[in-house]
Amino acid sequence: MAHAFALAEGAVAEGDDDLLVSSARQDPEAFGHLYRRHLPAVYRYLAARAASPEEAADLTQHVFLQAFRALERYRDGTGGFAPWLFRIARNAATDASRRRRPSVPLDELVVAPSPSPEESALALERLRQLRSAIRQLPGPKQDLLALRFAAGLSSREIGAVIGKSESSVKKQLTRTIQSLKEHYRDELPLAP
């Protein structure tokens, strides 16, 4: 039952965002396909940058509303729909952060660290330390990680969102993860 639903939902191939945009311009209800396709990535990205799940939910609604209303201005071949949508999301998150003190409540978010309860304790602790290390990174680096790991964007797509080249994004990501790794190693209690 659920399988049938999922197949129907996924009937439009991944690369067909532009087709869906064209459909949505003719028939606003077709925007639902774009919404369902991109909701998880947009919400995760915004949740990583918002102060609370409630704020992330509000921002998500705001972003899709903005996208829906600006659909006529979207142009094919300018990096793709996802980067265009995430530019809206990034602006919304930045605006929201200006209205409050910076806060990334990753600790409040549920994660799945390991396959069984008896194996989860240290994995949970490790993730808490990792989140703590992420919180100590400068805002742009946190944003980069959220675009990559919460939104699941490629380096090319991230480049289109933040206005950098693909190679520049790759370098920044490498440096960010390296500095995170060093910080992470320093902070965590290690087995001898």
Place this chain on the structure above:
Amino acid sequence: MNFPWHHDAAPIPEDLSSDLHAAYAIPVPDLAFDLRAASGATLPLPAHQRFTLRRVAFATGGVVAAAAALLLTPVIFGGGAKAVSAEQIINRAQQAAFSNVTSNGKPYHLVATTDVFQKGFASRTETWSLDPAHTRTEETVDSNGIFGTSQDGTDFWLYTNAPAGLRVVHVANVPPGSLSPGSGVPSFADFLSQETIKDCHFRSLEGTQTVAGREAYVVRLDPDASNCPDSMREQFVAQGGATQGSTRIWIDAETSIALRMEQVASDGTRGYHYEVSKFEVGAAIDPSVFTYRPPAGATVIEMPNAVYAIRVLAVLTGGEDLSFKSGPPPPPNTKTPTPDANAKP
């Protein structure tokens, strides 16, 4: 004996990719997009109102959803009562498990057994919960090993009697709300959250059954590779080319507390079974239950916060050694309590 902390010390991975994916594996709520608001000039509804809206029926999606609704007839419960989706039930169960509070805010007392067939061990768990700051869970593993956690609104305790005598970690004056769910302690909530990751499972509602005298929704989870992130696919969808089996969870209709959970491998082998045998909702709980009193002779470690508590306990019980490379927590202060203290509530 298989205690939660008796596994290899978690090494820091060379490649942080999988940890970063896990750190950002944020559950996505069932958010509806209000097309009427989008089409008009009105502002979006506040979140608490939007969550109550029915999902807007979009063109093809609406037809498919209608068909799915017909197929999912068991979703409708209680002789015309409002429909509840598997998604909503799972989300409520996760919230209840993580907060240790029922979805209707009632205190409870619960006794459950767990069988991990693949690893050959069983445990009995007893939980008392008054509110998020007053909870106690004590697990007895293989009939003799005890592992417990307790918090009474100000203090937090973590204790075990294995393998070499009672060891207790105590954190005093815990600020309200500072103990995040779990606080380094493995729990059924963790298990529930990782086994119900939305993107890696199809969720379907099979109907209701009675468990421990309570009406429970039966939610089935099947592996789904279509949206599962690569970093989690091996763990949740297929291992060694074989598709993982299904999981069923029985969730109390009134309180959203999970009453039973069963994992069956694709070849029919039982993997994990959790079953609540006693569940008292609205029970009068003696507040002293939540204050743990270490017995005479117990080694008590005073810690400034709960983050490292599980790791310190691991050292004390021989699970692993500690070596703080830099920025360690303040050194623990070991003491032995007076002989007249009590071990159990």
